[in-house]
Amino acid sequence: MNKKDKGQISLEFIMILGVFLLIVLTLYPHIQRENEFNKALASAKDGAIYATSERGMGYACETCVKLPSGTIKIINMTLEDRGIDQNGRKAYRIRFYISVPSYIKDRYPSCYNSPVGMSIRRQAIRYIYRAFYGSWNPPNPLEVCTDRYNFTITCSYAE
Structure with a gap:
């Protein structure tokens, strides 16, 4: 082995590692945004499924109107872009x-x-709030604000 070639592998390794770190650091904010968004959607879906299961079995909260049990199913979940809220968060x-x-x-x-x-x-609101703040009782029962997003929930009967 030639004396000139001894440091070549170390230099190439450091350059590859540097490029890899640059890529990771560049993509990190995007990955973090998408993770926050997906976490909220998954939590909302879990909360809605819990509510339909609970209501379908005939259970309800103390202040809710009691209904006979029946099959209640979530047919679809959609996302509506509402622009930017007053605090600069993306609203959905x-x-x-x-x-x-x-x-x-x-x-x-x-x-x-x-x-x-x-x-x-x-x-759905409670589950989103729990996912981000660790508590079941959101201060505003109509929406949840995360670092980047504002989420509200609504429902419609399927046709």
Whole structure:
């Protein structure tokens, strides 16, 4: 081995490591943003599933209107971009489309104000808040603000 070539492998290794670190540091903010966004969506879905399961079995909170049990299903979940809120956060509305028995639709034409809709909205907000702040009781029961995002929840009956 030639004396001139001894440091070549170390130099190449340091250069490759430097490029790798540069790539990771460049992508980190984007990865962190996407992680926060996905964490909120997954938490909202978990909360909505919990609420529909709970209501489907006939359980309800103390202040909720009691309904007979019935099959309640989440058919779809969509995301609506609402622009930027007053605090500079990206605002989104998560909408759940649910299938409920006809007696619930007849009694409550608006999903938003129905006991099932209120349970879904409340649990989804609580689960998002829990994921970011570690508590089940958000100060605002209508929205959750994270570092970069503002999330609200709504629901509609599936057609």
